[in-house]
Structure formats: C-alpha cells, structure tokens
Amino acid sequence: xxxxxxxxxxxxxxxxxxxxxxxxxxxxxxxxxxxxxxxxxxxxxxxxxxxxxxxxxxxxxxxxxxxxxxxxxxxxxxxxxxxxxxxxxxxxxxxxxxxxxxxxxxxxxxxxxxxxxxxxxxxxxxxxxxxxxxxxxxxxxxxxxxxxxxxxxxxxxxxxxxxxxxxxxxxxxxxxxxxxxxxxxxxxxxxxxxxxxxxxxxxxxxxxxxxxxxxxxxxxxxxxxxxxxxxxxxxxxxxxxxxxxxxxxxxxxxxxxxxxxxxxxxxxxxxxxxxxxxxxxxxxxxxxxxxxxxxxxxxxxxxxxxxxxxx
Amino acid sequence: xxxxxxxxxxxxxxxxxxxxxxxxxxxxxxxxxxxxxxxxxxxxxxxxxxxxxxxxxxxxxxxxxxxxxxxxxxxxxxxxxxxxxxxxxxxxxxxxxxxxxxxxxxxxxxxxxxxxxxxxxxxxxxxxxxxxxxxxxxxxxxxxxxxxxxxxxxxxxxxxxxxxxxxxxxxxxxxxxxxxxxxxxxxxxxxxxxxxxxxxxxx
Ligand code: HEM
Numbered sequence: 001x002x003x004x005x006x007x008x009x010x011x012x013x014x015x016x017x018x019x020x021x022x023x024x025x026x027x028x029x030x031x032x033x034x035x036x037x038x039x040x041x042x043x044x045x046x047x048x049x050x051x052x053x054x055x056x057x058x059x060x061x062x063x064x065x066x067x068x069x070x071x072x073x074x075x076x077x078x079x080x081x082x083x084x085x086x087x088x089x090x091x092x093x094x095x096x097x098x099x100x101x102x103x104x105x106x107x108x109x110x111x112x113x114x115x116x117x118x119x120x121x122x123x124x125x126x127x128x129x130x131x132x133x134x135x136x137x138x139x140x141x142x143x144x145x146x147x148x149x150x151x152x153x154x155x156x157x158x159x160x161x162x163x164x165x166x167x168x169x170x171x172x173x174x175x176x177x178x179x180x181x182x183x184x185x186x187x188x189x190x191x192x193x194x195x196x197x198x199x200x201x202x203x204x205x206x207x208x209x210x211x212x213x214x215x216x217x218x219x220x221x222x223x224x225x226x227x228x229x230x231x232x233x234x235x236x237x238x239x240x241x242x243x244x245x246x247x248x249x250x251x252x253x254x255x256x257x258x259x260x261x262x263x264x265x266x267x268x269x270x271x272x273x274x275x276x277x278x279x280x281x282x283x284x285x286x287x288x289x290x291x292x293x294x295x296x297x298x299x300x301x302x303x304x305x306x307x308x309x310x311x
Numbered sequence: 312x313x314x315x316x317x318x319x320x321x322x323x324x325x326x327x328x329x330x331x332x333x334x335x336x337x338x339x340x341x342x343x344x345x346x347x348x349x350x351x352x353x354x355x356x357x358x359x360x361x362x363x364x365x366x367x368x369x370x371x372x373x374x375x376x377x378x379x380x381x382x383x384x385x386x387x388x389x390x391x392x393x394x395x396x397x398x399x400x401x402x403x404x405x406x407x408x409x410x411x412x413x414x415x416x417x418x419x420x421x422x423x424x425x426x427x428x429x430x431x432x433x434x435x436x437x438x439x440x441x442x443x444x445x446x447x448x449x450x451x452x453x454x455x456x457x458x459x460x461x462x463x464x465x466x467x468x469x470x471x472x473x474x475x476x477x478x479x480x481x482x483x484x485x486x487x488x489x490x491x492x493x494x495x496x497x498x499x500x501x502x503x504x505x506x507x508x509x510x511x512x513x514x
C-alpha cells in the first residue's frame with residue numbers, strides 16, 4: 001500500500017506552538033530594542049515604543065499637548081460623533097493584518113501589506129500644531145515619515161494631479177459607521193504639490209509610541225496647515241487621480257467645508273469665526289495663525305488663488 | 312392620592328424639586344473644579360449648561376399636559392420653579408460663553424450675535440425669557456390678568472428658538488436636536504388637542 005506523504009511542509013519548518021504563541025512578545029521586544037523599525041505585530045499593540053529619530057527642523061518648539069488629552073478628545077466619527085466616543089470604542093478596531101491599495105495613475109498599483117509599505121522608511125518625530133475647524137488646537141509629537149517619500153516609490157504618472165485617500169469601512173468594528181451621519185467610507189484628497197510637500201506626513205504613532213486606535217491607527221495622514229478633518233485616519237486606499245477627488249466634509253456641507261480647507265483666520269466658517277482658537281489645556285483663546293503658522297513653508301502653493309473662493 | 316400623602320407631597324415637594332434641579336449645576340461645578348470635564352472643560356461646561364437649559368424649558372412645558380393626563384393639579388405647582396431653573400441654566404450658559412469662551416471680547420461677541428444664526432436665535436431665546444421671569448410672580452400674574460397668559464405663551468417661541476439654536480450649531484449629527492424637536496412637537500400636539508377638545512365642548 002502506498003502511503004502518500006502529505007508533508008509539503010518540512011517538520012523543521014513547523015514552529016513549536018509555545019514559540020509561536022510567544023511571537024508577539026518577541027516582536028515587541030525587538031521593536032522596543034530598536035531591532036526592527038516597525039513590525040507587523042507592534043501595529044496592534046498600542047503603547048509599544050517605536051524607534052525613531054527627531055526631526056527638529058520641521059518641529060514646532062511649542063510644548064506638546066498632554067498625551068491624555070490627545071488620546072481622549074478626538075473627532076473620529078467612525079466611532080461616534082462626540083469627542084469621548086473614539087477613546088471608548090476604538091479598541092474594537094483590528095488593525096492587523098492591514099493592507100493599503102494603491103491605484104489610479106501610478107506605475108506600481110497593487111495591494112500592499114502595511115509592513116511592506118513601512119519597511120524602507122525611517123520613522124521621524126515631528127512636533128506639529130493641529131487646528132480643528134471647531135476652533136480648538138493641540139500640539140502633537142507625531143511619529144511617521146514624509147508622504148512624498150512613499151509617493152515616489154509607487155511612481156505616479158504624469159496624469160496624477162491629485163491624491164485621494166480612503167478610510168477603512170467596517171461598520172462592525174467602526175460602530176459610528178452604522179449610522180449615516182456622513183457618507184462612508186470617509187474620503188479625503190490633496191493636490192499633488194500639497195501631497196509632495198515635505199511637511200505632509202503619514203503617521204504611525206505619537207509620543208514615541210504606536211498610534212492609538214482613536215487617533216487613526218495604524219496609519220493616518222497629517223497635513224498641519226489644514227483643518228484637522230483633512231488629516232484622514234486609518235487609511236486603506238491611496239489613489240492617484242486626474243480630477244479633484246470628492247472629500248467627505250465637502251459632500252456633507254459644501255458651503256462650509258471646501259476642498260482646500262487651509263487654516264485661515266480671515267475666512268470664517270459660515271457659522272462661526274475662525275479668528276481664534278482654544279489650545280487644549282489653556283484658558284484664554286489665542287489668535288489663529290495663517291496656514292496654522294506654516295505660511296512661510298506653504299503660502300507659495302496658493303499664490304494667485306482667491307482663498308475666499310477656494311476655502 | 313390620599314389627603315395625607317397630598318399634604319406630604321406639598322410639604323417636601325418644593326424643596327425636593329429645588330434640590331434636584333440644582334444638582335446638575337453643583338455636579339458640573341464640581342467636575343469643572345476637579346478637572347473631570349475632559350480635555351476641553353470650558354466647551355463641556357458651556358454645552359452641559361445649555362443642554363440643561365433646554366431640558367428645563369421642555370420640563371416646564373410638560374407640566375400643563377401632565378396635569379391633563381394625571382387629572383391632578385400638583386404639576387402646576389412646580390411649573391414656575393422649573394421655568395426659573397431653565398432661565399438659571401441659560402444664564403450660566405450665556406455667562407460662561409461670555410467669560411470662559413470669549414473672555415469679554417465684546418467686539419467678537421457682538422459679531423457672533425449678528426453674524427452667527429445659532430447665536431442670534433440663542434440670544435433671542437434668552438431675551439424673550441427675561442419678561443417671563445420678571446412677570447413670574449403672583450402679583451404680576453394678578454396685575455396682568457388675561458394678558459399674563461398671552462405673554463407667557465412666548466415660552467413656545469423660546470423653546471422653538473432653543474431647538475433651532477441646537478440644530479444650527481451641530482456639525483453633522485442631528486440626532487439630539489431631533490430628539491428635542493420631537494419632544495417639543497409632542498408637547499405642542501397634546502396642547503393643541505386639548506384646547507381643541509375644550510373648544511368643541513364649549514360649543
Ligand atoms: C434659551 C436659551 C438657550 C438654550 C436653551 C441653549 C441651549 C444650548 C444647547 C442645547 C447647546 C448644545 C449643547 C451640546 O451640544 O451638547 C448649546 C450650545 C451653545 N450655545 Fe446655547 N442656548 C441658549 C442660548 C444661548 C446664548 C444666548 C448664547 C450666546 C450668546 C449661546 C451660546 C452657545 C454656544 C457658544 C454653544 C456651544 C457651541 C459649541 O460648543 O460649538 N446659547 N446651547
């Protein structure tokens with residue numbers, strides 16, 4: 001009788017279960033020791049440290065807002081519309097495995113695992129101001145890298161005039177998506193030159209640690225001179241387009257939220273003034289700065305544009 | 312209700328309702344002082360007081376229908392106090408907007424009142440509350456006679472303004488403003504049905 005060997009896997013390849021179960025621990029310690037810049041399992045582990053270098057040149061010298069505030073006062077409608085809901089419910093989100101689809105006018109489209117996306121990048125800490133359209137602001141020490149470096153790798157074609165980003169749609173875990181408060185999934189976009197600007201970053205952490213789910217884990221955009229809602233969270237798709245892509249808040253209220261959404265104290269939101277803001281943790285309101293204080297770096301992108309029209 | 316329990320209710324009712332009505336304010340102040348209102352305590356304080364103002368407005372409007380439904384007169388005894396508490400919470404709401412939010416930036420406040428529809432209707436509601444507060448005592452009630460009732464119908468306008476204020480300030484989630492609008496509509500409906508029934512009975 002012929003006994004067929006089913007073994008296409010050599011026994012030496014089969015990991016001992018005990019070791020297998022400890023893989024998380026191994027990967028975490030290796031990440032913690034800086035042996036791996038970023039590993040798959042660490043993405044799921046909020047609070048794990050991320051190896052990074054400080055980018056002082058692009059960082060604000062202002063005092064960062066308390067970690068507790070940054071992680072408990074969030075606008076992330078996928079988990080509910082009040083500020084406290086994301087911190088309460090975002091732990092339901094599984095961020096592992098995570099892949100990102102790259103498509104549109106690009107030479108290397110495809111679905112890429114997050115680890116592969118992150119592998120070549122050195123993580124930097126950049127301390128940026130964040131100004132919400134609701135008139136509050138924070139200073140956040142993000143961990144991430146320039147979006148431009150990622151875009152170059154996938155080789156957009158000459159047709160790529162805009163970049164569109166899409167958030168995960170998974171109402172079972174993102175319970176805010178069970179109600180049609182906004183058009184799900186959340187979409188955002190940038191003009192190509194905005195996306196390629198050195199300040200524009202993809203962040204995978206803050207305060208030296210893996211991104212908490214409520215802040216947009218595992219990977220989110222950060223565009224510090226635009227109102228917070230442009231900085232889309234939990235990204236699953238990056239598309240290169242020829243036309244200006246739709247954006248969620250613009251679809252929701254076109255007269256209140258434009259495509260550009262640059263921080264601008266002179267252009268009011270139709271329902272409230274944008275002249276001032278409350279920095280979280282401070283009592284008196286402070287003046288809002290043009291382009292959120294990044295005018296020297298970004299004003300040239302909008303030369304000749306009527307910012308009242310392109311709000 | 313037995314006469315005894317009615318008497319008891321009369322005796323403890325007023326201090327009880329008073330204490331319960333003040334409780335949200337005490338809790339909010341305690342939370343504010345102990346830094347328990349989250350990362351943006353000023354916004355939370357303003358919003359909570361506004362919400363209590365609206366709740367007390369609706370509660371005040373509930374007393375008359377409650378009298379019809381229960382066929383008891385006691386709800387009317389608390390109507391005035393609840394209305395005054397609505398004004399109390401709105402005053403805290405408004406003054407914390409002036410002091411904590413704008414920090415006496417009168418130019419900005421004036422611009423808000425003129426330019427922001429949600430502040431304009433909020434302010435309208437507040438101003439309309441003042442004559443009702445001033446005439447909320449027995450003496451004024453007697454002096455104004457039938458006009459007192461006419462004047463106090465303003466409370467409907469105030470409630471509508473307050474709900475509109477809420478609708479116009481939210482960004483996208485209309486859930487809570489809708490809840491309050493439905494409650495207000497229900498209260499209106501009961502009143503209209505009641506006065507209709509009365510009129511047909513008279514004729
Ligand atoms: C009858 C009078 C009023 C009532 C019942 C009322 C009620 C409310 C309610 C229910 C909210 C929303 C709370 C939440 O979102 O949880 C609110 C918010 C607010 N109200 Fe009023 N309000 C009144 C008058 C005013 C006035 C006179 C002003 C200022 C002049 C004002 C300024 C505000 C502001 C600034 C907010 C918060 C908006 C934000 O946080 O973005 N309100 N009010």
